[in-house]
Amino acid sequence: MIIVGEKINTSRKSIAAAVEARDADFIVKVARAQVDAGATYVDVNAGTLLEQETEVLCWLVETVQGAIDISLSLDSPNPAALAEAIKLHKGEPMINSISLEKDRLDALLPIVSSRPCSVVALCMAETSMPTTTEDRVQVGSELIDKLTGSGVALEKIYVDPLVQPVSVDTNMGVATLGAIGEIMRKYEGVNTICGLSNISYGLPERKLINRNFLALAIAHGLNGAILDPTDNLIMATMYTVEMLMGKDEYCGNYIDAYGNGILSKQ
Amino acid sequence: MSDYKALQEAVLKGDIKTALEQTQKAIDAKDVARDVLDNGLIPAMDEMGDRFAKGVAFVPQMLRAAKTMQECVKLLQPLFAEGDITSKGKVLIGTVKGDLHDIGKNLVAMMLEGAGFTIVDIGVDVSPDKFVEKVKETNPDIVGMSALLSTTMPAMPETIEALKTAGLRDNIKIMIGGAPVTEKYATQIEADSYASDAGSAVAKAKELLGIS
Numbered sequence: 046m047i048i049v050g051e052k053i054n055t056s057r058k059s060i061a062a063a064v065e066a067r068d069a070d071f072i073v074k075v076a077r078a079q080v081d082a083g084a085t086y087v088d089v090n091a092g093t094l095l096e097q098e099t100e101v102l103c104w105l106v107e108t109v110q111g112a113i114d115i116s117l118s119l120d121s122p123n124p125a126a127l128a129e130a131i132k133l134h135k136g137e138p139m140i141n142s143i144s145l146e147k148d149r150l151d152a153l154l155p156i157v158s159s160r161p162c163s164v165v166a167l168c169m170a171e172t173s174m175p176t177t178t179e180d181r182v183q184v185g186s187e188l189i190d191k192l193t194g195s196g197v198a199l200e201k202i203y204v205d206p207l208v209q210p211v212s213v214d215t216n217m218g219v220a221t222l223g224a225i226g227e228i229m230r231k232y233e234g235v236n237t238i239c240g241l242s243n244i245s246y247g248l249p250e251r252k253l254i255n256r257n258f259l260a261l262a263i264a265h266g267l268n269g270a271i272l273d274p275t276d277n278l279i280m281a282t283m284y285t286v287e288m289l290m291g292k293d294e295y296c297g298n299y300i301d302a303y304g305n306g307i308l309s310k311q
Numbered sequence: 312m313s314d315y316k317a318l319q320e321a322v323l324k325g326d327i328k329t330a331l332e333q334t335q336k337a338i339d340a341k342d343v344a345r346d347v348l349d350n351g352l353i354p355a356m357d358e359m360g361d362r363f364a365k366g367v368a369f370v371p372q373m374l375r376a377a378k379t380m381q382e383c384v385k386l387l388q389p390l391f392a393e394g395d396i397t398s399k400g401k402v403l404i405g406t407v408k409g410d411l412h413d414i415g416k417n418l419v420a421m422m423l424e425g426a427g428f429t430i431v432d433i434g435v436d437v438s439p440d441k442f443v444e445k446v447k448e449t450n451p452d453i454v455g456m457s458a459l460l461s462t463t464m465p466a467m468p469e470t471i472e473a474l475k476t477a478g479l480r481d482n483i484k485i486m487i488g489g490a491p492v493t494e495k496y497a498t499q500i501e502a503d504s505y506a507s508d509a510g511s512a513v514a515k516a517k518e519l520l521g522i523s
């Protein structure tokens with residue numbers, strides 16, 4: 046399972062304050078905690094800062110990679126910010142994300158195909174949001190075809206089915222899960238990834254919903270998740286379900302997680 | 312005037328069957344359709360908006376209550392006299408240019424409609440020019456703009472600028488919202504109001520038009 050640690054996002058108050066003060070120690074501490082907890086990538090997102098986004102995203106890349114040897118998920122809907130941040134990144138970043146929206150596609154396709162990186166392909170069509178499983182599979186397929194057509198390896202692509210709130214339409218969970226399953230079957234070797242919080246928008250006890258959704262998504266083939274790896278409850282769910290789905294040889298990760306106290310320390 | 316407590320409770324619960332029964336009962340008792348709307352249905356939706364803003368009611372409950380109200384209004388529809396339905400005001404609403412997200416906008420539109428506003432929903436990815444065109448065409452009291460992406464937020468001041476250039480800015484109040492949008496941003500771009508959720512959008516809209 047590829048875990049992208051979601052905590053370095055300027056929409057969070059503590060991160061916004063640390064960024065404002067250019068408090069590198071705090072940022073590194075948050076990054077390190079996520080890496081120690083099992084993050085494969087550390088996500089950096091400065092989207093709330095508007096005009097300063099590019100500058101701050103670059104500062105975050107240099108700050109985190111200056112202290113920790115880890116790849117980052119460069120997270121922005123803004124191609125210009127991604128283009129600058131990618132130049133400073135050491136090793137292979139994850140680019141989060143490309144979609145079928147024309148400006149984003151045109152600007153990012155040459156960038157992601159010209160250097161080693163992983164890329165999140167968000168199932169957003171050019172002029173509409175997907176509703177059904179079929180919508181998602183169609184947009185996902187189109188993105189995969191465009192990316193592989195530009196020379197990006199299937200193994201580097203992470204399709205994000207675009208999770209939408211179940212509170213607004215009770216079919217949204219099923220539509221997303223169906224898309225994960227179908228994309229994983231249709232393109233052997235491709236990855237699927239998603240954030241978890243959108244599913245629970247508008248409902249109480251959101252973490253409970255997020256955890257159960259993660260379990261169902263893994264059961265449908267999801268192999269990447271953008272989450273808070275320092276949340277033991279969600280990590281315990283992940284380890285348990287991966288094991289139950291036959292993806293944990295000799296139950297090694299599960300037992301290690303037990304040894305590390307993750308399964309019981311909530 | 313009848314007591315509409317049972318009707319209000321049914322709307323709040325989203326119990327369509329009981330709400331329709333209560334509406335029919337009021338009709339049978341020769342209640343004026345407008346009373347049923349103004350003193351029964353709209354206060355129930357106001358209460359729902361309030362509960363939602365306080366975090367004690369949730370999105371599906373809001374959707375269900377709105378659906379229930381719509382069904383009751385359908386039953387009342389043939390009984391409204393000409394000029395009977397006085398709107399609280401007209402709100403033109405859309406998601407700004409480059410942004411395809413519509414969930415938040417739809418919730419806001421629905422709650423405003425439930426509160427007695429007339430809604431003109433112009434959809435997603437609405438350019439400043441289209442906002443201008445639609446304002447000219449429909450003459451709203453309030454223009455609501457939504458953005459879910461930080462990259463599309465700048466389309467809000469662009470739209471305000473376009474409305475100014477077209478000489479329409481002074482005729483309307485502008486309300487904005489969406490996940491990355493803040494009160495501070497609203498002040499900065501000289502919007503008239505910011506609403507953080509669908510429930511408070513109703514309160515803010517009333518405030519803008521001086522409705523208690």
